[in-house]
Amino acid sequence: MMQSSLLSICRLINMMNPTLTEPQNSVVAVNIDREAMEEIRKRKGVPIRTLERRINLSKSRYYRWLRYQTDLPLELVMGLKKVLNMSDRELLNLFVSSTDEQIQMLGLVIYTSMSNQETELKQFLNLRKSLGKFKNSSEDNNAYKLILTYADLVVHCRNGEPSMFELRRIGEYFTSIDYFTLFDILLYLATLRISLNYSFSNAVMEKESIILENSLLKKFSSNQSNEWKDILIGCVIDLSLCFVDMNNHEQAIKLLNKATVILKRQSGENRQTKEIFQFLAYLYVTKDISSEDTVIKKIKHNMSNSSSYLPRNEFDFFKNLSIKEKCVFE
Known part of the structure; x- marks a missing residue:
């Protein structure tokens, strides 16, 4: 175990x-420096609603792309290039090996x-x-x-x-x-x-x-x-x-x-x-830790509250850590 x-x-x-x-590991992928793309958008003052109106890229999908939670098809990437008035070279400079x-x-x-x-x-x-x-x-x-x-x-x-x-x-x-x-x-x-x-x-x-x-x-x-x-x-x-x-x-x-x-x-x-x-x-x-320790009590309280928003596996990590350290957060 x-x-x-x-x-x-x-x-x-x-x-x-x-x-x-x-x-999938059967293809060689390329990626885009998404933070740099976002910086260009901000510098040029292009509102996200413009992306939605001109190339049908919604705000939620754009931000999920920025957070690397989804990919964009090539036509939308080229659409971003056009909306941001980027040259071919500028776009190529944003490509990175993935x-x-x-x-x-x-x-x-x-x-x-x-x-x-x-x-x-x-x-x-x-x-x-x-x-x-x-x-x-x-x-x-x-x-x-x-x-x-x-x-x-x-x-x-x-x-x-x-x-x-x-x-x-x-x-x-x-x-x-x-x-x-x-x-x-x-x-x-x-x-x-x-x-x-x-x-x-x-x-x-x-x-x-x-x-x-x-x-x-x-x-x-x-x-x-x-x-x-x-x-x-x-x-x-x-x-x-x-x-x-x-x-x-x-x-x-x-x-x-x-x-x-x-x-x-x-x-x-x-x-x-x-x-x-x-x-x-x-x-x-700290060598000797008691479950009544002030710091431990505070952590216990915060941990019980965090169970509502932490992902299950992350919450389990800290719970298991607390068990390992002999201060169970129940």
């Missing part, structure tokens, strides 16, 4: 794939691999089977090969037959790169979490976790991180919990403090995030 899940993955699923649908399919597949595999629901575990095994086609494929499919390696690691662990081969394979990948994409951060966190859940001694992954922390904080500082902000906050929480499980409470607290400073600088620290960081920092420094 999994001892811990990942908040970052819960949030990724909620944002990109709440129906747990297997993404790794959405890879990130969605990784998120779905991690999410189902850490589930205790029979249907989701069955889906995980089916996903692993479908990824088998990438086992001996070219380097172009390296991302899918890494996802398959992670899936094999989980299966062996769940069967009580842990193998160091998969851990070494993933560890070698991370020692070979010096820049972590969001895909890398999520894969690293999941592999580290599995290692800790099953008490593997994995010096390479634990050592490289400082590089992971630096990459994560750089993404926080970036002006391009708005799209992934909630997921990155989840990554901070996940990594801090990994540090704690590695008996490195001091590093966990430093990470939370650094992230807090960055969020304040960006005016991105909402009440919920602030309370979560404060709660975790309190847990990390």
Whole structure:
């Protein structure tokens, strides 16, 4: 049974794939820098109602597109280009390579691999089977090969037959790169979490976790991180919990403090995030915690209220965390 899940993955699923649908990986996709497109619209003073009138793009659909909750057909993208008076070159400059399919597949595999629901575990095994086609494929499919390696690691662990081969394979990948994409951060966190859940001694992954922390904080500082902000906050929480499980409470607290400073600088620290960081920092420094503790009472109250608006999997994450820390939120 999994001892811990990942908040970052819960949030990724909620944002990109709440129906747990297997993404298509048979096509090469391109995407558009949607934040840049929105900035152009604002600078030119084009009202959203103009988009609805001229190209039949509704306000709700446009904002869902900006939040990466839906895609637009090519004719609407070209319509946006025309309404905003953009040149071909200006539009081309907004095209970026898309790794959405890879990130969605990784998120779905991690999410189902850490589930205790029979249907989701069955889906995980089916996903692993479908990824088998990438086992001996070219380097172009390296991302899918890494996802398959992670899936094999989980299966062996769940069967009580842990193998160091998969851990070494993933560890070698991370020692070979010096820049972590969001895909890398999520894969690293999941592999580290599995290692800790099953008490593997994995010096390479634990050592490289400082590089992971630096990459994560750089993404926080970036002006391009708005799209992934909630997921990155989840990554901070996940990594801090990994540090704690590695008996490195001091590093966990430093990470939370650094992230807090960055969020304040960006005016991105909402009440919920602030309370979560404060709660975790309190847990990390307090040895003996009573359910009657003032801070715990406050968190219990806030948690009971949050059940009405938090996604189920995110609420369960914090509830399970509270159980793990011996302060059940009922």
